[in-house]
Amino acid sequence: MSKQSNLRGVIEATGIVIGSFVGAVLIITLLVSGKSTDQTAPTSPVVAESSAAQENTQPVAQVKVAETVSEESGSISADKIVQANCVLCHGAGIxxxxxxxxxxxxxxxxxxxxDTLIYNAINGIRTMPAKGGNASLSDEEVAAAVIQMANDSGASF
Ligand code: HEC
Structure with a gap:
C-alpha cells in the first residue's frame, strides 16, 4: 500500500462519511417535513369535527324551545297552563x-x-302560592286555568 492509495482511502472514507451525513440530513429533513405535514393533517379533521359538533349541538341546545314557550304563553290553552303550573299540587292533592x-x-x-276563586288563585290563599308560584303567568292565564280546573271538578263557569 502506497501513501497515495492510503490518502485515497482516507478521501474515500471521508467522502462516505460526508455522503452519509448529507444523506442523513436529507432523510431527517424529509422526515421532519413529512412530520410537519402530518401535524397539520390532523388539525383539519379536528377543526372539521368541532364545527360539525357545533352544528350537531345547536339543535340539541333547544334554546328555541324556551323562546317558543314564552312567545306562545299568551295563547297556549288553559289545559296546558294547568298541566305546566297547577297539576304539581292539584293533581295529587299535595x-x-x-x-x-x-x-x-x-x-x-x-x-x-x-271571581273569588280567580282572585285567590292570582293572589294566593293560605298555602296556595300566588299564581301557583309562577309569577310570569298573566292574570288572564291564571283565570283560564282556574276555570279549566273548576270545570273539570264539577263547576260550569
Ligand atoms: C305549590 C302547590 C300549588 C300549586 C303549584 C298550585 N296550587 Fe292552587 N292551591 C294549593 C293549595 C294548597 C290550595 C288550598 C289552599 C287553602 O284553601 O288552604 C290551593 C287552592 C287553589 C284554589 C282554590 C282557592 C279558594 O279560594 O278556595 C284555586 C282556584 C287554585 N288553587 C288554583 C290554582 C291554579 C289555577 C294553579 C296553577 C296556575 C294552582 N292553583 C297551582 C296549592 C297549589
Missing part, C-alpha cells in the same frame, strides 16, 4: 290542594264563586 276532578273537595270552593 299540601291539601283540592284535587282536580274531585267534585266533593271543590264544591265548597266553587260555591265561593268564579
Amino acid at each position: 299540601m291539601n290542594a283540592p284535587k282536580i276532578g274531585d267534585a266533593d273537595q271543590w264544591a265548597p270552593r266553587i260555591a265561593q264563586g268564579k
